[in-house]
Amino acid sequence: MKTLKTLSFTLILAFLAVASNAKPATANTIDKIVAAYLDLKNALVNSDGNAAKTKAKDLVTVLSAPADASLTAAQQKIFSKYQDKLLFDSRHISETNTVEHQREHFASLSANMYEVLKAVKLNSATLYQQYCPMKKAYWLSESNQIKNPYFGSKMLTCGEVKATLVPIK
Known part of the structure; x- marks a missing residue:
């Protein structure tokens, strides 16, 4: 009887472990x-060039990981189309701690990131595309509250939400 309880308990634990990791690898990627990207954006909101440099290096690492085999052919094609562009801007941001230069590349990075996420449709959280009329550039945010990464505290709330990327379940 004790062996049966132990075996049942072990099977339940194994099931829970598998179930907790059941999220598709593509969504995780x-x-x-x-x-x-959001960590980098938040570093720019805070006008912290050193943090932005570090966060951009993290983004380069994630973007450089091998392509996820569970992406559909169409999703893989889209990601491949933008991967070099995303890496280009991320690398440039990671090579300097000059916030103004980082922000120049962030505009291009954000435009390409939006195109990827809009087409691939694998984000698991709602994202907001926001626009800065002074910079004439977009960025993505985890919140609909405006925190402008292009001007930081100088014009923190300058901007507006232009689109919403809702997770597809």
């Missing part, structure tokens, strides 16, 4: 990319 996209979520890692989004998380690294």
